[in-house]
Amino acid sequence: MISIAIDGPSGAGKSTIAKEIAGQKGYIYVDTGAMYRAIGLYMYRQGIDTKDGNSVSPKLKEVSLDLKYIDGEQKIYLNGEDVSHDIRLPEMSMAASNVSAIKEVREFLLDVQRGFAQKNNIIMDGRDIGTVILPNADVKIFLTASPDIRAQRRYKELIEKGMKTTYEEVKADLIKRDENDTNRPIAPLKQADDAVLVDSSNLTQQETVDKIISIIGEKTENVL
Numbered sequence: 463m464i465s466i467a468i469d470g471p472s473g474a475g476k477s478t479i480a481k482e483i484a485g486q487k488g489y490i491y492v493d494t495g496a497m498y499r500a501i502g503l504y505m506y507r508q509g510i511d512t513k514d515g516n517s518v519s520p521k522l523k524e525v526s527l528d529l530k531y532i533d534g535e536q537k538i539y540l541n542g543e544d545v546s547h548d549i550r551l552p553e554m555s556m557a558a559s560n561v562s563a564i565k566e567v568r569e570f571l572l573d574v575q576r577g578f579a580q581k582n583n584i585i586m587d588g589r590d591i592g593t594v595i596l597p598n599a600d601v602k603i604f605l606t607a608s609p610d611i612r613a614q615r616r617y618k619e620l621i622e623k624g625m626k627t628t629y630e631e632v633k634a635d636l637i638k639r640d641e642n643d644t645n646r647p648i649a650p651l652k653q654a655d656d657a658v659l660v661d662s663s664n665l666t667q668q669e670t671v672d673k674i675i676s677i678i679g680e681k682t683e684n685v686l
Contacts, residue, residue, distance in 0.1 A: 464489070464583045464682055465598075467591035468674075470605035471651060472555065472639045473612030475662060475670065476587035479605065481536070482671050483678070484585045492529070492578045494588035494595070495558060496538045497571050499549035500527055502557030504540055512560035519566040527574070552620065552627055552635065559639045562589070563646040589643050592654035601681040602657035603674055611663045612636055 466489070468476050477493055484491035502512055504525055510517045528539040537546045548554070561567045575595050578584050588595065592602035607615075613633035620627050643651040653659060658677050662670040 463579065463581070464600050465579045465596050466585040466601040466603070466678060467596045467599040467654075467657075468585065468587040468603045468605055469589055469592050469651070469653070469657065470587075470603075471589075471612065471636075471643065472559075473616040473636050474605045474607055475612075475615060475667065476605055478667065479662075479670055479674065480585050480587040482667070483675060486671075486675065487585070487678070488583070490578065490582040490584045491536060492575065492584050492586040493536055493538070494571070494575055494586060494591065496529075496536070496546075496549055497527055497574070498558040498562045498567070499554045500538055500540045500545055501525060501567055501570075502554055502561045503545055503549050505561060506554070506557050512557045513563075515564040515566065518561055518564055522566060522570050525570075527571075550623065550625075552625060552631070555635055555639060556642075559642045563642070563648055565648050568594075568649060589651040590649035592657050593652060594649045597654075601678050602654050603660055603677065604653040604657040605660050605662060605670070605674075607661060607663040609633065609637060609640070 468480050470476050477495065481491050505512050505518055505521060508521060510521060512518065526541050530537045530539065537544050538549065572595065579596055586596060592599055613629060613636050616636060617629045617632040620632065660673060
């Protein structure tokens, strides 16, 4: 099986790029961020402080997650409910960041994520895929862009989905999440030593896809 890890900060376009590449290569796309968002959503709905590991951890036994592909689109189900839209609400970004810093949450999801890689050719994106989840991935990419560019892209995405927010709010949230993800004690966001850095600040989406596909081709030539 071929495994491709794409890590990077919030708003770098990891999910969009990974889904496009998965479609072109015929790989399974695994959105780990959606899993953390779903757990964050569950805790948020229960009125639990998503930063409080002592409150979050015991509730994990109530959580069941499932990924399904419907008409070529990944859907995530929380206890049987399709929450693909709700997890993209702006407040779920910080909820996901908060629960992802909790050791028990990461352990809860680790086996699920690795199981996908053992059974399928996969492309998985997140913040610690190449460093923790799939340290032996065949290809590791660290995808980034400047904070301004990432905020612009995320703002445009949210507005197109009909969500009410401002560019300033989006940028502030993004910067705060960068700080949270980079400085958390457990599996912080960082570039793996053997990851290829791709800065998409001055690249179009298609140029970014083409560049990463080229890197994948070079790295997996002998594996295939």
